[in-house]
Amino acid sequence: MESQAFKLFxxxxxxxxxxxxxxxxxKETPQEKMQGAFLQTSSLLSNLALDKCTxxxxxxxxxxxxxxxxxxxxHMTYVHLTWSNVGSAxxxxxxxIMDQGITLLKIDDRTVIEKTLSQTSTGEKPKGEHH
Known part of the structure; x- marks a missing residue:
């Protein structure tokens, strides 16, 4: 009996x-590491965009x-989100856009924020911008 318990152990x-x-x-291959980094970047960008835009x-x-x-x-630089029927809108x-923040915000036909390429390259921030 004791020998069987010992063998099982x-x-x-x-x-x-x-x-x-x-x-x-x-070991994780370089390709698996790159896929992991891509997924992490994509997830962080999406979450950040959703938080800021919301x-x-x-x-x-x-x-x-x-x-x-x-x-x-x-999945690397920008996220574009659209909502239907939000409150009165x-x-x-x-x-x-990554590293630029919100570059476009439209509510119905009213443009609240529209950052153009010239504004982003000179570092100007449009009035009313949300970061």
Whole structure:
């Protein structure tokens, strides 16, 4: 009886040792590292754009926008979000660009923020910009 318990214990230790060996020798490839960095950047950009644009729309409309009805992104530099029926507004549109903040904010037919290329290259910030 004692020898079987001892054999089971040794078998358990052997399985654990093999498992630790496999985990220790498995390395992340450069491609897997790049994919991980891309996914992390994309996720951070999307979350940041959603937070900033949601706050800007809420400030202009006075109502909390929730899930955008449309979104578009290159997953590296910009995110474009659109909401339908936010409070009194029928349409809200926001574009967020990495390192530039909100570059477009439209509520219905009214343009609140529109940052053009010349403004971004000179470092000027349009009046009423949300960061």
């Amino acid at each position: 040794l078998a358990f230790l052997a399985v654990m040792a093999v498992g630790f060996g496999i985990v220790a020798t498995t 706050a800007a729309v809420k400030q202009e409309v006075g109502a909390q926008p929730y899930t955008p009805s449309e979104s578009n992104s290159d 029928k349409h809200a549109e926001c574009r967020y």
